[in-house]
Amino acid sequence: MDAILETPALLLDEARMQRNIARMQGRMDQLGVAFRPHVKTSKCLEVARRQLAAGARGITVSTLKEAEEFFGAGIDDILYAVAIVPNKLNHALKLIRAGLRLTLLVESSAMAQQLAAHGAEHGVCYEALIEIDTDGHRSGVKPDDPVLLEIAAALNGGAHLKGVMTHAGASYDLNTPEALAAMAEQERARCVAAATRLRAAGHACPVVSVGSTPTALSAAHLEDVTEVRAGVYVFFDMVMVDVGVCRVDEVAISVLCTVIGHQQDKGWIITDGGWMAMSRDLGHDHHGYGMVCDADGQPLPELGFGKANQEHGVLQWRGAPDVSVAQRYPVGTSLRVLPNHACATAAQHGQYHVIPQNGGDWQVWPRFSGW
Template sequence: MNGLSPDLQTPCLVVDEARMAANITRMNTRIAGLGVGLRPHLKTAKSIDIARRMLPDSGGPATVSTLREAEVFAAAGVRDILYAVGIAPAKLHRVQSLRAAGCDLAVILDSVEQARAVAAASASAPIPALIEIDCDGKRAGLAPDAPQLPEIGRILHESRAELRGVMTHAGGSYDVSGTDAHAAFAERERLAVVTAAERLRLAGLPCPVVSVGSTPTALAARDFAGVTEVRAGVYVFFDLVMAGIGVCAVEDIALSVATTVIGHRSDQGWIMVDAGWMALSRDRGTAGHTVDQGYGLVCDAAGRVIPDLIVTGANQEHGILALRAGAVGPLPDLPVGAVLRILPNHACATAAQFDAFHVIPAKAGATPVIWPRFGGW
């Protein structure tokens, strides 16, 4: 069945290997052409099989968003990992355990309190840390000109901890559309960390790593002067949010949820499927876009978009398919038992609902395979 097992049990998570490989190649080629390193973010995939395809080398470098990810990938041989969420002091013992086992795991922080906790935890063995810089007011981090920046740097540098550098994430790039707008955000991102790095160096402090990253800015940046590495992750699959802001085409989206038609409500203009919000997530990231894709865009079993058919409603285990507002014409004839695929708004949120990827092989006629996926913190 279009590269999937004929006895597929739905709902399940599907990855198109050929599209995924093309997405990975696109990012690798672009970053290499701009002369910086790539530190792929593995949070969306949470899969050893996919990580091996994303990483420049089996040992890394890699980015993660949970210590559970760090532990699983370290056990699989990844040895250079950045844990890119502000460190909670109670987690530092897990950081030290990973480092003692041979993983060069670094943490991030943006406060004097965190720096002191890392310094104290480094009494037995150094913990490297990067200072998070806020480039757009979207989440954590210090402003590049924050007065406490050198103080935090000194706490790390003058203890047994290691001041490894600075990092930022342009989350605001998701709020604009088009290559020019994303390029402008990329420059804002670059300038913020380069400015912070120079302040640390002028204070006599080391700053070897200058790290930036988001999929929109990584694919649009025109200048990485002063930057040492780029982090990005959702590019491996893309999603409807990325398509909606012009980062990719709908045809590039490699991730979908396979679902089965289980009924009809002709009086309401609905087709019922067995994928509700427990499979698709409640993410409505395209609601503010020019084109609202509901809870997901519907495709046939081969991955071809069915014009104007979206998931308009989602209960826990039921999805409601209907024509988008303003569309004309009848509903497509989709009988009970028909298998469909739904493209997600947010790949990270949808993938989090599943423990495996059902792979459509890139090689025609190849046997379908399943790649395990994990979760947890």
């Protein structure tokens, strides 16, 4: 480890990340579907390049800022997987006119009408997916809702129906292989049902896009699905450990922090890694603000992380009561914390300090944020 690295710092284990990429891409190849990774997890060109090199076809983004950044780096097939709204249409138009193959998302007939009108006004034809609600988790149209056909009918002239898309976010609340497999099948079947209904009404629907990390890794088959999206798999995190789709030793990012003080009577170890370094996401609240590890990334079950201030992490000793935490973890000790939610923790940092898989000097990979 680089002894002069200031903390808190976001570390990325390149070897673990590459194994995660290979695992997911191999799974998609086995299931016979295209894979379009969600790059909101990393917001990092170096990570996305490795996903594409492994076989991904295009990427998924959560902001138009991401679309602009990745397009500027040469990635020209992008799905913006958040429902478009009027105040973002000019930004989308600018990217399309620059040559980006941008697919947009709608979930209401009113927005479909506005999208088509905007396209007609500016001489473009927007490609759009309809978001399908397959689990009641978030947004989208249920497969049997009458509004589904209304949205499709509104996508004409300045907009074109490209297909349907869903995200089974409710899978994050599951924790058995059987439940995950059932959710994966529910996601697949309901999204395919929406596409079938659209086709029966005379609408072409070439794209059927599904995905979340848990369902992608749990699906028995993906019949009639054309592409899968997943994001957090590239790093994994403690929520994914709790869900059961990865092990602790497959989590590829961690936050390096340093012991700055103690409260011996309380059994507290104070670090410089507070919630600004970790995010406030407590995940399933099984690990506090994250799983504490030693400097080499080995878990320290005797240390909890149930309290944090903005720039202070407060670790709680859970071992033998007669231990001096100040002696065991003196000021200056390096610790690493595995995050609950990789996307949220990474968003707190401007760069990754990369532990190279083949040895040699550490690298720094920039990431970006904002909208």
